[in-house]
C-alpha cells in the first residue's frame with residue numbers, strides 16, 4: 001500500500017518534470033505541485049508517507065495510534081514522554097528495571113542500538129540507520145496513520 005503510494009508519487013514527479021520541460025509558457029505543474037515536490041525531496045521535512053514507511057521497521061512487533069494494542073511488543077502510542085515499561089505488556093526484567101524515561105535523547109540512543117541501551121531486552125532489533133531516527137521520533141510523537149488496523 002505504502003509502496004503503491006510511493007510509486008504513484010514517483011510517476012507524478014516524472015510527469016511534472018516532463019511537463020515543465022516541454023512547454024515553458026503553459027506550465028503543467030502548478031506552484032502547489034512544485035512545492036509538494038520540493039517538500040518531498042527535502043531531507044529535513046519528510047512527507048507523511050515517509051513517516052509511515054519508516055514505521056514499517058517496527059510494525060511487525062508494534063502498533064501505534066488510537067486503539068493500538070500490545071502485539072509482539074508493547075503499543076507505542078504516546079511513548080515520547082512516558083516512563084519505560086508503563087503499558088499493559090509483559091516486559092522483560094531488563095526493560096522494567098532500566099529506569100529510562102522515553103524522551104528524544106533516550107529514544108535516539110535506544111533506536112540506534114537497543115541491545116546496548118537495554119542489555120537483555122527482548123526487543124530483537126539491530127537498530128535503525130542514523131538517518132531514519134529523526135523521522136522515526138517525529139512519527140512516534142505524531143503518528144500520521146493508525147497502524148492498529
Ligand code: HEC
Nearest residue numbers: 057058061073074084085086091092095121122123124125
Ligand atoms: C522483532 C520485534 C520488534 C521490532 C522489529 C521492534 N520492536 Fe520495539 N520492542 C519489542 C519488544 C518485544 C519490546 C519489549 C522488550 C522487553 O520487554 O524487553 C519492545 C520495546 C520497545 C520500546 C519500549 C516500550 C516501553 O513501553 O517502554 C520502544 C520505545 C520500542 N520497542 C520501539 C521500537 C521502534 C521505534 C521500533 C522500530 C524501529 C521497534 N521497537 C522495533 C519488539 C520489537
